[in-house]
Amino acid sequence: xxxxxxxxxxxxxxxxxxxxxxxxxxxxxxxxxxxxxxxxxxxxxxxxxxxxxxxxxxxxxxxxxxxxxxxxxxxxxxxxxxxxxxxxxxxxxxxxxxxxxxxxxxxxxxxxxxxxxxxxxxxxxxxxxxxxxxxxxxxxxxxxxxxxxxxxxxxxxxxxxxxxxxxxxxxxxxxxxxxxxxxxxxxxxxxxxxxxxxxxxxxxxxxxxxxxxxxxxxxxxxxxxxxxxxxxxxxxxxxxxxxxxxxxxxxxxxxxxxxxxxxxxxxxxxxxxxxxxxxxxxxxxxxxxxxxxxxxxxxxxxxxxxxxxxxxxxxxxxxxxxxxxxxx
Numbered sequence: 001x002x003x004x005x006x007x008x009x010x011x012x013x014x015x016x017x018x019x020x021x022x023x024x025x026x027x028x029x030x031x032x033x034x035x036x037x038x039x040x041x042x043x044x045x046x047x048x049x050x051x052x053x054x055x056x057x058x059x060x061x062x063x064x065x066x067x068x069x070x071x072x073x074x075x076x077x078x079x080x081x082x083x084x085x086x087x088x089x090x091x092x093x094x095x096x097x098x099x100x101x102x103x104x105x106x107x108x109x110x111x112x113x114x115x116x117x118x119x120x121x122x123x124x125x126x127x128x129x130x131x132x133x134x135x136x137x138x139x140x141x142x143x144x145x146x147x148x149x150x151x152x153x154x155x156x157x158x159x160x161x162x163x164x165x166x167x168x169x170x171x172x173x174x175x176x177x178x179x180x181x182x183x184x185x186x187x188x189x190x191x192x193x194x195x196x197x198x199x200x201x202x203x204x205x206x207x208x209x210x211x212x213x214x215x216x217x218x219x220x221x222x223x224x225x226x227x228x229x230x231x232x233x234x235x236x237x238x239x240x241x242x243x244x245x246x247x248x249x250x251x252x253x254x255x256x257x258x259x260x261x262x263x264x265x266x267x268x269x270x271x272x273x274x275x276x277x278x279x280x281x282x283x284x285x286x287x288x289x290x291x292x293x294x295x296x297x298x299x300x301x302x303x304x305x306x307x308x309x310x311x312x313x314x315x316x317x318x319x320x321x322x323x324x325x326x327x328x
Contacts (some may be wrong), residue, residue, distance in 0.1 A: 119240030179273030
């Protein structure tokens with residue numbers, strides 16, 4: 001069962017054309033609420049999907065996937081008066097993309113009734129349900145982005161369903177966990193995470209996402225607005241990704257990720273260790289791949305002061321033309 005509901009941005013004229021550069025003065029892209037269903041042995045799970053698109057889509061459909069401790073809309077469609085650049089979806093819709101995000105099971109507006117901890121494999125199943133819906137709506141393969149735990153979700157999905165993915169972006173990824181000080185600390189609390197399916201979150205915790213690795217990389221006024229929107233949706237989140245990232249790595253097999261792939265690492269990321277990602281990147285079989293270190297950025301790139309660099313990297317990779325000659 002699927003459904004959708006539309007919300008048109010103020011001042012958006014029918015048939016309006018958007019320039020190839022996002023402009024703060026452009027009309028806000030229209031948003032529409034969608035619902036899709038994931039089949040499980042326990043019954044149907046309803047998943048919330050949010051879409052923003054320009055009048056004319058020229059660059060394809062992007063699915064944005066959130067991480068372990070937050071929901072999709074605060075991450076990818078953060079609305080702050082006077083700061084339109086902090087809605088990733090608005091920005092990329094103005095660039096010509098049909099943009100989508102979803103709340104994985106256990107997060108935000110998606111179902112929370114099952115007694116599960118919503119691990120990485122569960123999240124890959126959520127993406128399967130969402131991309132099945134998006135494919136019916138658009139007839140396209142998706143451009144797929146995930147950050148942190150979201151990168152693990154989209155990476156596992158790409159292993160399982162390469163035929164649905166046009167290009168893949170893995171931001172703040174962890175592979176084996178070797179060399180990660182953040183995960184070393186997290187492992188100390190593993191018995192606590194295993195004891196319950198969910199863990200509480202509060203404002204102090206949300207702030208720590210932006211300050212634990214290298215304070216100063218994000219505008220704290222933006223962080224406060226982000227925390228407001230996260231905490232309005234949930235006061236707890238599933239433990240599955242924390243358990244997987246602390247005890248069950250590696251989840252991904254890079255040799256089975258056959259699609260074009262961009263690996264992005266913030267300079268000061270405490271989870272995504274450079275050598276761990278370098279080893280992962282070397283095993284990716286598709287020659288259409290890039291590994292980028294983003295200066296002045298820690299774990300959360302799209303909420304950083306250097307957001308413009310992040311958007312440029314993603315747009316450049318997602319809109320890159322396929323090679324004419326591959327040697328085959």
